[in-house]
Amino acid sequence: MNIFGIKLPSMSSLILWGILWEIVGRLKLTFFLPPLSEVFSTLMQIGTTKVFLKALTETGYAFFAGTFIAIAVGIPVGILMGKSRLIDELLLPWVNMFLSAPLTALVPVMMVLFGFGMKAIVLTTTLFAIWIIVLNSRAGVMHINRSLVEMAHSFGASPMDAFSKVYFWAALPEILSGVRIGFIRAVKGVIIGQLLISIVGFGALFELYSGQFLMKHFWAVLLVLFGISFTIAEFLAHLQRKVAYYATQR
């Protein structure tokens, strides 16, 4: 964005919102919103405590384990669906159903199936992330230029080579955008899992701070969470831009 001919860095509107937050906080309109500066100083205090670091590791572990499974299973399944009519017919209704279903309602089922521990939280994270990854990988493969497929075939590509040297790369822009949205959904999944299944990690901190009306602490943890998910999403968007040069002409 340009203002008076000066190019502002992206996200600079956040500064404006931060100032507004600070003003509203200082006016003491509601206990719910302490000034942003106090939230940051609280963050500095709790950021190094054992409780916080433990919560961060637990959440990070569940998040990355969950998204890892979602990617490792979701991409191959999506590519198979894109390549095989039969598998597609079998799985597509389920994928579409889970994609639009209110997954929070399924969390109790995860508890029954996988217990009250980390396993259920990890799999809840996977449950939130995987469907969009499957669907985007499928769409990516389905839109591969027919001549690229014929080219691989005519030069005698083995199925494995065609998969790893042509199909995967040709579908990569769509796959990456699926992974990006999947990660954003996984943040939701991991917190909901930690709130509903067993009270650990950031979920436990949210529960603790909001229950005791420690709003500065509550906001501090929330800012960290926003920061992390924003960074991951931006990193993936960056990767996506790296392949964008060929996304338009495959």
Add this chain to the structure above:
Amino acid sequence: MSNNTCDISNDNYAVTVRNVYKSYGDVKALKDLSLDFPRGQLTSLLGPSGCGKTTLLKIIAGLLPADSGEITVNGHPVTGPGPDRAFVFQDFALLPWATVLRNVAFGLELRGVSKSEREAIAEKYIADVGLCGFENSHPHELSGGMRQRVGLARALSVDAQVMLLDEPFAAVDEQTRRKFQEDLLNLVKHENKTFIFVTHSIEEAVYVSDQVAILLPRPSRVSEIIKPEGFRHKDADSIRRDPEYLDIVDRIWSSLRTYVE
């Protein structure tokens, strides 16, 4: 110029097509089609759209199965794609994420040739098609004509005896196209390969071909085989002014015009 096809022994044909049928559902793409392709020469498949010329080329490539009939390449029946044939695609079919060097070497890569060896071969053909200095460019940085040179270099680098070209110059501009046609003539002269060339341009077919097979639709068949011989020895520039060249172009047009809506 003659229409006789059959007084030469089978060894002189790199590719033979016998009684091939192919339908897409109710649509008959090819009906009892037979055609021979002389070794070391360029044969064009010429005809209006819908006459099944690309279908025939893809059947020879092994990319499409024929419903019935027999296709042989060097005496071996075709059951699928093979190292004896290389395909040049109308829309180039390059890997957009790979450099020119990797694209040209890709056919060899799929055949398991080592990296250093295949890159040495690829570099030779990149130079041959006039793309020296573009080895590390990506396809999106090249013009349409240059992209097709990459496609051509890829097909040449696998050293197949039979080159299958599916309207390779259809997506490039007219000037580039003319240059391509001249280059193709040189290629046929110097590479000892058999070329099968699909085109819908009469001038192009007559200009580059040793033999033009005219395919007609409804039902699809070979209606005529023309061998422009009189001006083959002439240089590239004077062919387009040669009276025989102009006569053949006219003759083909008069037999095709009834099929153009």
